[in-house]
Amino acid sequence: MxxxxxxxxxxxxxxxxxxxxxxxxxxxxxxxxxxxxxxxxxxxxxxxxxxxxxxxxxxxxxxxxxxxxxxYYPALPIATCWSLMDIHNVTGALGMEETDSIMEAVLNVDSADWDDETRAMAQKAVMEAPHLAVVENREGNRVNETTALPPISLPPAYHCEDDSLE
Structure with a gap:
């Protein structure tokens, strides 16, 4: 989008x-x-x-x-652009023990008792979490920016007319 x-x-x-x-x-x-x-x-x-x-x-x-x-054109000296969200936002929303370690937070998420309510809380936390965007040029210089995600609007419904493509 x-x-x-x-x-x-x-x-x-x-x-x-x-x-x-x-x-x-x-x-x-x-x-x-x-x-x-x-x-x-x-x-x-x-x-x-x-x-x-x-x-x-x-x-x-x-x-x-x-x-x-x-x-894209014209060429820009960008080598990479990536983003990630703060996993601690998810563990906090799920009421898990706070940790400074990203790996511990990921393992805590794995140990959650997942059901519809837990999934909905985690998804909401992901959407509301600060996201770090990183752009790096070919010389290794980086720009880091923390931002919120824009609201996601669902795409229109999709229907494949030709079942032979499945």
Whole structure:
């Protein structure tokens, strides 16, 4: 999703049929101008109800990854841009013991008794947590900014007319 001044101005894409084994570049149907200060939010949804415990984010195929690659012109000397939320916001919302260690906080989340109420509280805490955004140039200089997420609006309902694509 593409935001400007806190207002949603459009979607940059949606992939309801993503397949890890068939990754490809998707071109936008039209040129999009991204201005200084705009926010681009990538949201991923996955189904892990068949697993025991919490599914963590990470590089393994057993983890969940939420990555968006953007190609742009003219070239800027940006090497990387990433963000993460404060996990302590989630553990606090779930009433867990406070810890200074991020790893301990992650392990505490894994030990929660998950049900619909717990999931709703955790999801609300994630959305309200401060998020650290980091932009780094090719020389290794970084800019860190802590920000709140803009409100997420649900995309329109999607219906595939051709069942042979599933």
């Amino acid at each position: 593409h935001y400007r001044n806190g207002t949603l101005i459009g979607s940059l894409g949606e992939d309801k049929k993503y397949d890890f084994s068939f990754q490809q570049v998707r071109n936008l149907p039209r040129e999009v101008t991204v201005k200084m200060g705009d926010q681009i939010m990538v949201e991923c949804e996955s189904y892990t109800m068949d697993r025991e415990g919490v599914t963590f984010g990470g590089p393994s195929t057993l983890n969940e990854m939420c990555i968006g690659f953007l190609f």
